[in-house]
Amino acid sequence: MTALIITAGTAISAMGRGMEATRTCLLEQRQTLQPDTFQSPGHGYIGRVAGVEDHQLPGALHRFDCRNNRLADMALMTDDFMEAVADARAHYGRHRLAVVMGTSTSGILTTEKAYAARKDRDEALPPDFPYDGTQDLSSLPRYVAARLDVTGPMLTVSNACASSTRAFIDAAHLLATGLCDAAIVGGADSLCRMTLQGFASLGLVSAHPTRPCDIGRSGISIGEAAGFALLEQADGRPRPARPAGYRLRLLGYGASSDGHHMSSPDPTGSGAALAIQKALARASLPPEAIGYINMHGTGTPANDQMEDRAMASIFGRAVPCSSTKGWSGHTLGASGILESMICAIAIQDQYLPHCMNSQTVDPLFQSDILLAPRHGKLNFVMNNSFGFGGTNSSLIFGPLT
Amino acid sequence: MIISIAGIGCWGDGLHGWAEAKPVLRGDTPHDGTSLTLPPPASLPANERRRASQVIRLAMLCAEEACQQAGCHAGDLPAIFASSNGDGFIINRILESLASPAGAVSPSLFHNSVHNAPAGYWMISHKSHQPAVSLGLHDETLPAALLKAAAEAHAEEKPVLFCLYDAPIPGSLGTVRRTRGSFGCALILTPGRDTSLQLALSLKNGRDVRDPFSSLPESLADMARHNPAGQILPLLQAIACGQDQSISLPYGANHMTIALTHAQP
Numbered sequence: 001m002t003a004l005i006i007t008a009g010t011a012i013s014a015m016g017r018g019m020e021a022t023r024t025c026l027l028e029q030r031q032t033l034q035p036d037t038f039q040s041p042g043h044g045y046i047g048r049v050a051g052v053e054d055h056q057l058p059g060a061l062h063r064f065d066c067r068n069n070r071l072a073d074m075a076l077m078t079d080d081f082m083e084a085v086a087d088a089r090a091h092y093g094r095h096r097l098a099v100v101m102g103t104s105t106s107g108i109l110t111t112e113k114a115y116a117a118r119k120d121r122d123e124a125l126p127p128d129f130p131y132d133g134t135q136d137l138s139s140l141p142r143y144v145a146a147r148l149d150v151t152g153p154m155l156t157v158s159n160a161c162a163s164s165t166r167a168f169i170d171a172a173h174l175l176a177t178g179l180c181d182a183a184i185v186g187g188a189d190s191l192c193r194m195t196l197q198g199f200a201s202l203g204l205v206s207a208h209p210t211r212p213c214d215i216g217r218s219g220i221s222i223g224e225a226a227g228f229a230l231l232e233q234a235d236g237r238p239r240p241a242r243p244a245g246y247r248l249r250l251l252g253y254g255a256s257s258d259g260h261h262m263s264s265p266d267p268t269g270s271g272a273a274l275a276i277q278k279a280l281a282r283a284s285l286p287p288e289a290i291g292y293i294n295m296h297g298t299g300t301p302a303n304d305q306m307e308d309r310a311m312a313s314i315f316g317r318a319v320p321c322s323s324t325k326g327w328s329g330h331t332l333g334a335s336g337i338l339e340s341m342i343c344a345i346a347i348q349d350q351y352l353p354h355c356m357n358s359q360t361v362d363p364l365f366q367s368d369i370l371l372a373p374r375h376g377k378l379n380f381v382m383n384n385s386f387g388f389g390g391t392n393s394s395l396i397f398g399p400l401t
Numbered sequence: 402m403i404i405s406i407a408g409i410g411c412w413g414d415g416l417h418g419w420a421e422a423k424p425v426l427r428g429d430t431p432h433d434g435t436s437l438t439l440p441p442p443a444s445l446p447a448n449e450r451r452r453a454s455q456v457i458r459l460a461m462l463c464a465e466e467a468c469q470q471a472g473c474h475a476g477d478l479p480a481i482f483a484s485s486n487g488d489g490f491i492i493n494r495i496l497e498s499l500a501s502p503a504g505a506v507s508p509s510l511f512h513n514s515v516h517n518a519p520a521g522y523w524m525i526s527h528k529s530h531q532p533a534v535s536l537g538l539h540d541e542t543l544p545a546a547l548l549k550a551a552a553e554a555h556a557e558e559k560p561v562l563f564c565l566y567d568a569p570i571p572g573s574l575g576t577v578r579r580t581r582g583s584f585g586c587a588l589i590l591t592p593g594r595d596t597s598l599q600l601a602l603s604l605k606n607g608r609d610v611r612d613p614f615s616s617l618p619e620s621l622a623d624m625a626r627h628n629p630a631g632q633i634l635p636l637l638q639a640i641a642c643g644q645d646q647s648i649s650l651p652y653g654a655n656h657m658t659i660a661l662t663h664a665q666p
Contacts, residue, residue, distance in 0.1 A: 095654070095655070112499050112500070115573060121497065124576035125574065127577070132539055136578075137539070138485075145653065151653060151654035153548060154653050155536060155545050155549055156537050158535050158537055159533075160516075170549060173549065173556040173557075176552070177551075177555050177556055194499065197504060198506045198508075201508040201511055202508045202511060256530050257520075257521075257524035257531060257533050259476075259524040259528045262512045263508075387517070389521025389533075390521055390525065391521065391533060
């Protein structure tokens, strides 16, 4: 494929606000998951972002006020992302910048609170209830487009936990067909009772901080995150003269479906392996060129085993891999953008993060799972995301020099 | 951007498949907008068939019909599913559960609540490994998703399944998100001028003030105005009538024009 480049990127999660804080969290191996006090009674541990409750959106955009857009706004205001978009806007024109967002639950927390405030079941919500500014899937891209003053095509991808990974692919399609010159790609998913209770009802929430790939892993810790990347054609404009921060090249992508089950991955890993193979083929890279894989690695017995099978079928033991959800928690639809930014840190620092909290790799696993950080020569890295509905997406990034 | 239609599926209140929908769209048969319980899609595995919600049935019936009409194997097609409301029935049930004293959520309702549940069931039904994306953009779901579907068909140089569906949300949420009638439409789209039904899509800045729904029979115009998927009805009407037609739909700060021509492949 024609290489696409990421000229700016940012992310916010329990690991910290922005790339530098995220990097420090990884390098200093900080513990960030905390007991679930978001609801009562709580379930297990969560990755919660500090300060969301106090963050205010600009007054003119008040109708978009909800936890999800606050989280998004906090990310937009970090790492000079808005300035980078302003540069691109000045070059391409605001109508040539697309916004492609991934989210699974958007601002549903606002509706949860509105339901709780009713006196009776089925009672009408207040007529001014801002459904379209909060819970509706369009809320996030509309907010981001308004905040960044861009007017190109808008899109919300809602592919469960693969949403913001898949959003890169959809943005690549818009770029490839000339519908835009650059795209703001990313997403946000924020804590809400729907997901905290929903995953608990499926028995997928661990009572302990999640331990991906560990023999004793017992489920996920839910987290929240938002992140954005400015994706554009490699030759779209003179390279902006900003400090070479967290820039990347998007070399390949692949998507597939399991066609197996709504909430359990295909244990053979064949659907996930297909997404990985497609990404390698599109990047024209052999498997051994990949230096690190940031796994989906949710910490459930089924996901991690499936993912190990998929990776081992292609890479054997040749490629070090880890899940960083022991730091951030499983940030659901935002995990793809957050972990893509972690891939950027890995490339820049030549640093391979490990599976936080995990102590003994499941002996059935065949991949090279990192239990301690490693320093090594890194060129190309892969980021995998899988979701309910059997949706799989895989991205390959390289350095942008 | 030019795409062609190789197959059509259409289900909704008073529209039971493309063959029955055509005379209704032409105005030859009156539209009876009574809601019917939709039959379970034949391709769903038996254990899923009983439990499949009306929204899942709606999406899958449309997709099945479009594939049959195009004579293509469902498992070969990448899919673009699009809906504004998703499964409002399930979302409302979960919101009610969360508001109840116990606050517990049914596990099967939760996994069926994801926006990509119909796409997931479609792929499971056909044991397909093809990619599927699920999109939503409120009242602008059709222009956003059709443009994305066309871009994917061109970028990947492959036909795609485009499946658009929406149904009302019951309960408290339905009082602030009003949707009239259930309606869905699926199209098999190929890049370029492959068939005699060709669509030219273009995006222009600003609004087009013309009413795109004025040519529809009254009850269908009502569905087009109050169901985001129903916005495709004037296009289907033009196909049913064998006429060329151009409609413009608002899309953010822009409008997207869909120009249908009947031409030699």
